[in-house]
Amino acid sequence: MKRRSIRIWIMIHKWSSLVPTAFLFMLCVTGLPLIFHDEIDAMMSGDAENALSGPASAEAGLPLDSIMATALAEKPGEVPLFMAFSQDSPLITVTTGPSPAAGGEEMSLLFFDRATGASLGPAPTNWFMDFLLQLHTDMFLGLPGALLLGAMGVLFVVALISGVVLYAPFMARQRFGTLRSGRNERVRRLDQHNLLGVVAFAWMVVIGVTGAINAFADPLTESWRDGEVAAMAAAYEGEPALPPWRYGSLDRAMASAQSALPGRSPQFIGFPGGAWSSGHHYAIFFQGDRPLTQNLLTPALVDAESGALTDTRTMPALNQALMMSKPLHFGDYGGWPLKVVWALLTLATIHVLWSGLMLWWRRKPADTELRIAELYRHPSEVPA
Amino acid sequence: MTARKYARMAGRVPRQSTMQIFFWPLVISIAALAGLILGLTGDGYRDVVAVALVALGPVLIILSLRRKSQTRNPVTVKARS
Numbered sequence: 224m225k226r227r228s229i230r231i232w233i234m235i236h237k238w239s240s241l242v243p244t245a246f247l248f249m250l251c252v253t254g255l256p257l258i259f260h261d262e263i264d265a266m267m268s269g270d271a272e273n274a275l276s277g278p279a280s281a282e283a284g285l286p287l288d289s290i291m292a293t294a295l296a297e298k299p300g301e302v303p304l305f306m307a308f309s310q311d312s313p314l315i316t317v318t319t320g321p322s323p324a325a326g327g328e329e330m331s332l333l334f335f336d337r338a339t340g341a342s343l344g345p346a347p348t349n350w351f352m353d354f355l356l357q358l359h360t361d362m363f364l365g366l367p368g369a370l371l372l373g374a375m376g377v378l379f380v381v382a383l384i385s386g387v388v389l390y391a392p393f394m395a396r397q398r399f400g401t402l403r404s405g406r407n408e409r410v411r412r413l414d415q416h417n418l419l420g421v422v423a424f425a426w427m428v429v430i431g432v433t434g435a436i437n438a439f440a441d442p443l444t445e446s447w448r449d450g451e452v453a454a455m456a457a458a459y460e461g462e463p464a465l466p467p468w469r470y471g472s473l474d475r476a477m478a479s480a481q482s483a484l485p486g487r488s489p490q491f492i493g494f495p496g497g498a499w500s501s502g503h504h505y506a507i508f509f510q511g512d513r514p515l516t517q518n519l520l521t522p523a524l525v526d527a528e529s530g531a532l533t534d535t536r537t538m539p540a541l542n543q544a545l546m547m548s549k550p551l552h553f554g555d556y557g558g559w560p561l562k563v564v565w566a567l568l569t570l571a572t573i574h575v576l577w578s579g580l581m582l583w584w585r586r587k588p589a590d591t592e593l594r595i596a597e598l599y600r601h602p603s604e605v606p607a
Numbered sequence: 608m609t610a611r612k613y614a615r616m617a618g619r620v621p622r623q624s625t626m627q628i629f630f631w632p633l634v635i636s637i638a639a640l641a642g643l644i645l646g647l648t649g650d651g652y653r654d655v656v657a658v659a660l661v662a663l664g665p666v667l668i669i670l671s672l673r674r675k676s677q678t679r680n681p682v683t684v685k686a687r688s
Contacts, residue, residue, distance in 0.1 A: 390632070391625055395622050396621070397620070400631070422635055423668075425637075425639040425664075426643075429643060514649045514650060515648045518647070558658075561657065561658050564661050571664075
């Protein structure tokens with residue numbers, strides 16, 4: 224690599240790292256406890272799901288209509304927004320709100336045991352974890368905050384790639400894993416920065432890319448609803464939205480959907496007028512039937528009044544990428560050992576950020592030039 | 608002290624090719640990516656293999672940081688000799 228190229232890559236690495244550094248520190252520090260949110264939630268509020276026994280609510284249990292009737296009796300005057308199933312226990316969650324298009328802060332989440340019909344009370348809330356999640360997702364700034372963090376994720380990936388490009392000339396005469404500790408603080412820090420950075424590289428790229436994709440979750444869902452769902456429900460165009468008192472049987476709707484998608488397990492139902500459905504349909508989202516497609520949801524739109532199937536279509540590629548990127552970002556698909564590895568790699572990322580920041584902060588004006596000159600000290604050893 | 612000896616003590620080796628420089632980083636990155644995908648596509652033993660593959664990086668980092676310093680300060684060494 225030529226001196227000029229090295230200088231350009233150093234410049235790219237410096238600015239693509241410095242600009243998002245503060246955001247990346249915040250994302251790592253808030254992300255670390257979020258990795259263990261299941262365990263922390265269970266510790267702070269009790270594990271409602273673990274205490275239940277019986278078939279998974281996605282597979283069997285009491286009729287959905289009777290669970291919904293109990294939920295609405297607990298929340299008089301409210302309308303159903305979502306019904307979510309568990310793949311592991313009889314726990315079933317019903318979300319209600321004052322109107323079909325109610326926002327997140329107006330929603331009430333209620334837990335039920337589908338095996339017995341027992342009401343388990345409101346879903347426990349954990350203000351600390353909710354606070355961390357909100358900070359991590361959009362810094363309490365809504366969509367602009369999420370998009371800003373998404374852009375920082377893209378810069379992070381640029382910093383990682385430029386870092387690996389620079390790894391080659393600077394490590395040409397060092398064996399992999401060398402940590403020189405006898406020279407000075409700067410050399411020690413540089414070696415640690417290089418080693419931790421290159422070892423955690425692939426994981427950091429995956430987290431950066433999937434994090435950036437997740438930042439576009441809301442606009443992607445909106446575009447799916449306005450495009451694909453509208454096309455699926457084209458026959459209903461121009462009709463006024465179905466009022467909640469005309470909603471028909473959930474069990475009949477589920478039976479229609481399952482006859483079109485046999486063997487699939489439902490994950491949740493989006494009710495008419497919400498972000499996840501049309502104004503006239505129950506949108507029943509089914510998981511894929513193989514491990515690879517388990518995270519990919521296929522919606523079936525069922526007329527909420529008659530219970531007849533309208534259409535079922537796989538989600539567009541971008542929405543599928545979003546669904547696959549969630550587990551890859553959260554690291555919640557391999558049990559607690561994977562979570563521990565996730566946490567260790569997050570700590571490694573914090574170390575790379577900190578050592579990089581310190582290398583820049585404690586630099587001397589001639590440092591970069593000296594390091595480049597050192598690479599070319601012997602005329603016979605000009606790097607390729 | 609000869610230049611070669613100094614270079615060895617400073618942890619330096621003859622200039623390596625790009626393939627030599629990136630051999631271990633590539634092995635670790637491929638293992639991590641394979642682990643991430645393997646974990647997503649199955650349960651049971653696949654999860655165990657997935658965790659082991661992704662954990663290769665952190666384990667190497669911990670081992671490297673725990674290893675005794677590879678080089679001594681050449682200045683101190685010279686003063687003693």
